[in-house]
Amino acid sequence: MDVTFGLAHLSALHLDPPSLVTAASEAGFVSVGVRVFPATGTEVRYPIAAGAPMTAETVRRCSATGVSVLDVEAFTLDGARGPVDWKPALEAGAELGARILNVIGGDPDLSRLRDTLAELAADASGFGIRPCLEPISYQCVDTVAKAARLAEGTGAGIMLDVLHFVRVGGTVADLEALPAGVVEVIQLCDGPATVPDLPTPTELPLGQSVDGSPRQIESRAHRLTPGSGTFPLVEILRALPDVPISVEVPNVDRAAREGTAAYLKDLHRATTRLTSPDTAGVR
Structure with a gap:
């Protein structure tokens, strides 16, 4: 059985959304994620909003290539943001045809976070979009169990980033304990067994913050191609059959050295090998 998968914007964040769609199509991906809201405080954003020329061009290229927009990202619920902040992201996502809004749980008040998530989910449903919490190893919501508890009863789902799942010690049993259908997307990458000692980049695409922990x-900048590290990717995919895959492998050094087109084609080849039923038995 053939497995198709998409490309997360973070794998090539230096490409604006229309260029991302074209590059993804040429590399063999069937969908993309699009960043419509900054993930870090220093980021600039692409001029992609409902009614904007770049949004219209992205939609045109999707139509021309057959590539769809699976998700838009990345909205952090930090205890201060509300409908006035998330409505533009939802409007842009709806115009792009996305069905998922990537949400980061950055509010330490988990009771308030759950209430805000429920409000966001109610608003998002009117746009045909489901907010999905992404557990991140250095954020307040860091495990799938915590994300599932927060999402329960709100209408929200989970976006599983395997890097963060592994870095907090997640197990296949944790995935098997999740409610059916709560995981909407698997963001796929690989890595070494422990966080490597990495040099701090001098700059990152879109002005992402270069400050922070090794994690x-x-x-943001040093993930490995699926199948080239130690993560139990096959086991994770077996535990979540039929969940859409989004390949999220930002590696700014490799992309610059090899060129974006070659880099993305290699990501597609590697993911194809990993998900092949002949080699992995994933499906």
Whole structure:
């Protein structure tokens, strides 16, 4: 059985959304994620909003290539943001045809976070979008169990980033304990058994923050191609059959050295090998 998968924007964040769609299509991906809201405080954002020319061009290229927009990212619920902040992201996502909004749980008041998530989910449903919490190893919501407890009864789902799942000690049993259908997307990458000692980048695409812990630097700039590290990727995929895959492998050094087109094609080849039923028995 053939497995198709998409490309997360973070794998090539230096490409604006229309260029991302074209590059993803040429590399063999069937969908993309699009960053419509900054993930770090220093980021600039692409001029992609409902009614904007770049949004229209992204939609046009999706139509021309057959590539769809699976998700838009990355909205942090930090205890201060509310409907006035998330409505533009939802409007842009709806125009792009996305069905998922990537949400980061950054509010330490988990009771308030759950209430805000429920409000966001109610608003998002009117746009045909489901907010999905992404557990991140250095954020307040760091495990799938915590994300599932927060999402329960709100209408929200989970976006599983395998890097953060592994870095907090997640197990296949943790995935098997989740409610059916709560995981909407698997963001796939690989890595070494422990967080490597990484040099701090001088700059990152879109002006992402270069400050932070080794985990943050690894997450933004030094992930490994699926199948080239030690993560139990086959086991994770077996535990979550039929969940869409989004390949999220930012590696700014490799992409610059090899060129974006070659780099993305290698990500697609590697993921194809990993998910092949002949080699992995994933499906």
